[in-house]
Amino acid sequence: MAQGRILAKKDIETVFRRLSEAMPGRTKTAKGPKDQPDPFRSVVSCILSAQSRDTNTKAATDNLFALATTPDAILALDDEAVAKAIKPCGLYNNKTKSLKKLCTALIEEYDRTVPQTREGLMSLPGVGRKCADIVMSFTFGADVIAVDTHVHRVSNRIGLTDAKTADQTAAQLEENAPAWAFHDGHFWLIQFGKAICVSRKPKCETCPVNDLCRYYTATGAA
Ligand code: SF4
Known part of the structure; x- marks a missing residue:
């Protein structure tokens, strides 16, 4: 540096x-991922937002949560149904895989509760620092x-x-x-x-x- x-x-x-x-x-x-008090929805939305416009991310998230709102419910959907729902945000096949890995990790490692620390969030599949910081700032109200x-x-x-x-x-x-x-x-x-x-x-x-x-x-x- x-x-x-x-x-x-x-x-x-x-x-x-x-x-x-x-x-x-x-x-x-102020612009930002508002109306996402549900940490799980916030993390999912963040994963869907990669290389996607805000409006497309919102459409994909709304579609998905109209079908399923929990890690177990998303895992119960077949991949095609998830991909179809999230299609507006692009890269939908890869993002479907990421979402399923996220859901599995939340169930197996975090008892279905989204961690509130940066380290915990970044340990989730598909969650990088930007995503972790956005969830911490917008959903958990952290000063980040x-x-x-x-x-x-x-x-x-x-x-x-x-x-x-x-x-x-x-x-x-x-x-x-x-x-x-x-x-x-x-x-x-x-x-x-x-x-x-x-x-x-x-x-x-x-x-x-x-x-x-x-x-x-x-x-x-x-
Ligand atoms: S507009 Fe940006 S690049 Fe230009 S002076 Fe201000 S901060 Fe610097």
């Missing part, structure tokens, strides 16, 4: 402070900055992190971000990444953190 590219802690705190002032954060209308593509891009442009993968970014944010930013950090960064630090043409001239941003200060313009 090129530590020199990561901003000083006081500058990282300033970035989060300004983002907190500029972005709405974790509001009732889940990292998606927007959070990854923005964090590394600014210099909150210096990471190649989203998982590395998540680990570095946990290390570098101030504790008070953990509750809303995911939302500030994702909203900022959609509104200002967009993928192709970031709006650097009007950006509230351009004086600190590593990308901008290195190039003069993004």
Whole structure:
């Protein structure tokens, strides 16, 4: 890790402070996997979300839960029925296999209860750090900055992190971000990444953190 590219802690705190002032954060209308108080549904939805748009993931999850709502009930379905139900989210044959492995592990190793720790969640088949953090944040209410593509891009442009993968970014944010930013950090960064630090043409001239941003200060313009 090129530590020199990561901003000083006081500058990282300033970035989060300004983002907190500029972005709405974790509001009732904030985008995210809402209405998923059921941890099992939340984990299933997360597995189905790989390379899928939110609307397609929701359609697939709704279809599946119209057929079965527990690990035992999903295992009782034949693979074709599961694949047909989750077809909207794509990669449905592989995801069917992953879902069945998940259900088996929950039954055999966790007495049908979704674990509430990152380590426990990541021990489940098909659940990586992003998925675990999303379930922890959105379903269990943990103060965790889940990292998606927007959070990854923005964090590394600014210099909150210096990471190649989203998982590395998540680990570095946990290390570098101030504790008070953990509750809303995911939302500030994702909203900022959609509104200002967009993928192709970031709006650097009007950006509230351009004086600190590593990308901008290195190039003069993004
Ligand atoms: S200055 Fe540009 S690249 Fe840097 S955070 Fe702002 S919009 Fe993104």
